[in-house]
Amino acid sequence: MSERRTSLLATLALLAMTAAWGSTFFLIKDLLDRVPTLDFLAVRFAIASVAMLLVAPRAVARLSPVVRRHAIVLGLLYGVAQILQTAGLAHTAASVSGFITGMYVVLTPVFAALILHTRITAATWAAVALATAGLGVLTLSGFSLGYGEAITLVSAVLYALHIVGLGAWSTPRDAVGMSILQIMVITVVCFVATVPDGIVLPSTGRDWLSVVYMALIAGALAMLGQTWAQAHLPPTRTAIIMSMEPVFAASFAVWLGGEGVTPRLVVGGLMVLTAMLVVELVPRRKVEAEVSHIAV
Numbered sequence: 001m002s003e004r005r006t007s008l009l010a011t012l013a014l015l016a017m018t019a020a021w022g023s024t025f026f027l028i029k030d031l032l033d034r035v036p037t038l039d040f041l042a043v044r045f046a047i048a049s050v051a052m053l054l055v056a057p058r059a060v061a062r063l064s065p066v067v068r069r070h071a072i073v074l075g076l077l078y079g080v081a082q083i084l085q086t087a088g089l090a091h092t093a094a095s096v097s098g099f100i101t102g103m104y105v106v107l108t109p110v111f112a113a114l115i116l117h118t119r120i121t122a123a124t125w126a127a128v129a130l131a132t133a134g135l136g137v138l139t140l141s142g143f144s145l146g147y148g149e150a151i152t153l154v155s156a157v158l159y160a161l162h163i164v165g166l167g168a169w170s171t172p173r174d175a176v177g178m179s180i181l182q183i184m185v186i187t188v189v190c191f192v193a194t195v196p197d198g199i200v201l202p203s204t205g206r207d208w209l210s211v212v213y214m215a216l217i218a219g220a221l222a223m224l225g226q227t228w229a230q231a232h233l234p235p236t237r238t239a240i241i242m243s244m245e246p247v248f249a250a251s252f253a254v255w256l257g258g259e260g261v262t263p264r265l266v267v268g269g270l271m272v273l274t275a276m277l278v279v280e281l282v283p284r285r286k287v288e289a290e291v292s293h294i295a296v
Contacts, residue, residue, distance in 0.1 A: 010229035011280060014241045017222040017229075022248025024218045026256060027210045035202055037086045038194035040211065043201060045187040047215035048223075052180040059177035060184075070169040071178040074162055075185025081158035082186065083193050084151045091148025098246060100152040102135040107160035108239035116168055116235070124236055127278040131243040134271030137264055138246050160239070166227060167235035175228040183223055237279050247272050 031040060053060075063071065089097045106128055112118040170178060191199075202208045230238055247269040254261055 006232050010232040011241060013225040013229040014233070014238060015244065017225040018242050018245045019248045020218040020222050021245050022250075023252045024214050025249040026253050027214065031202070031207055031210050034207060036194070036197075036200055037089075038083065038190060039200045041082055041086070042187065042190040042194050042199060044211055044215045044219055045183055045190055047212060048219035049180070049184045049187045051216055052176075052183060052220045052224075056176050056180065060181050061177075063174055063177040063181065067169070067174050067178065068181060070165070071181035072185055074165050074169070074178070075182035076189065077158045077162045077165065078182065079186040079189030081155040081162065082190065084155035084158070088148045088150075088152030088155065091146065092152060096140065096149060097152050098138075099135055099140050100149055101156050101159070102243060102246065103132070103153065103156040104160040104163065105131050105135070105239045105243045107157055108163050109236040111160050111164045112167070112235045115164055118234065118236070120236060123278060124240075127240050127275040128236070130278070131240050131272050131275035134268045134273075134275060135243060135246060136268075137271060138250065138268030163230070163239055163242075164235045166230040167233070167238060170227050170231040172228060172231045175224060175231060179220070179224040179227045182227070183220060240279050241276055243272050244276060 028040070035043075060068070085097070085101055088100075092100075109118075109120045109124060109128055113120050202211055226238075233241075250265050250269065254265070
């Protein structure tokens with residue numbers, strides 16, 4: 001398969017993953033009225049872990065010790081980020097939380113330059129700035145900096161490090177095993193956070209259906225898609241593509257959630273879409289230097 005075709009498939013995989021994440025927002029908003037957030041996360045990732053182990057029971061065993069260590073680190077980063085983002089949401093508006101979390105779009109190229117010594121070009125920085133501005137238009141209606149915003153920003157830092165780490169460490173051969181191990185670590189992190197207060201399970205068939213969808217499609221398959229795609233795409237390019245998540249979330253809210261189309265949705269969505277097209281249509285050598293895999 002040619003490099004161009006592989007890159008296109010990786011981009012489509014990330015877009016599919018981002019669309020899956022976006023489709024969960026109105027489901028989660030409804031579900032969390034009945035199931036505490038950390039309990040939902042623990043159950044969701046536990047189901048995803050079991051499903052992936054049943055499909056590929058030997059994938060983790062085939063990983064080298066170094067790759068296993070990398071996957072554990074990435075799972076810890078992602079799991080702690082999920083908890084911090086959730087805790088921050090209890091102390092700040094959802095719109096502000098969404099914008100600050102989306103700041104991984106800015107932080108990813110910074111970490112890629114500092115950690116991987118990646119050359120970030122002017123075209124890439126322009127796309128990053130445009131995506132960030134689009135996220136602001138989509139989500140912000142006011143802003144203040146306090147405890148909730150601070151820990152949400154820490155979660156954005158961890159998400160950015162997760163993207164950079166995947167870009168550096170993932171390979172197509174190890175994608176399945178790394179995905180499973182990451183999901184398992186995320187499950188452990190979420191259970192550790194919620195067990196002291198007890199675990200509340202969904203009580204209706206409809207709620208279980210939502211959790212299973214988010215576990216299998218927006219959890220297991222999404223992690224597999226991201227891990228495989230990042231074996232072929234640079235971290236900054238990945239972050240800009242993933243900034244489409246709030247655009248998909250708003251689109252699903254309009255289509256299935258009954259929300260109206262607003263000028264902010266149209267303008268912000270077009271800004272983020274334009275940023276993604278910049279990194280996809282500008283020749284890759286002008287957007288971001290190739291990133292070599294590193295081992296720690």
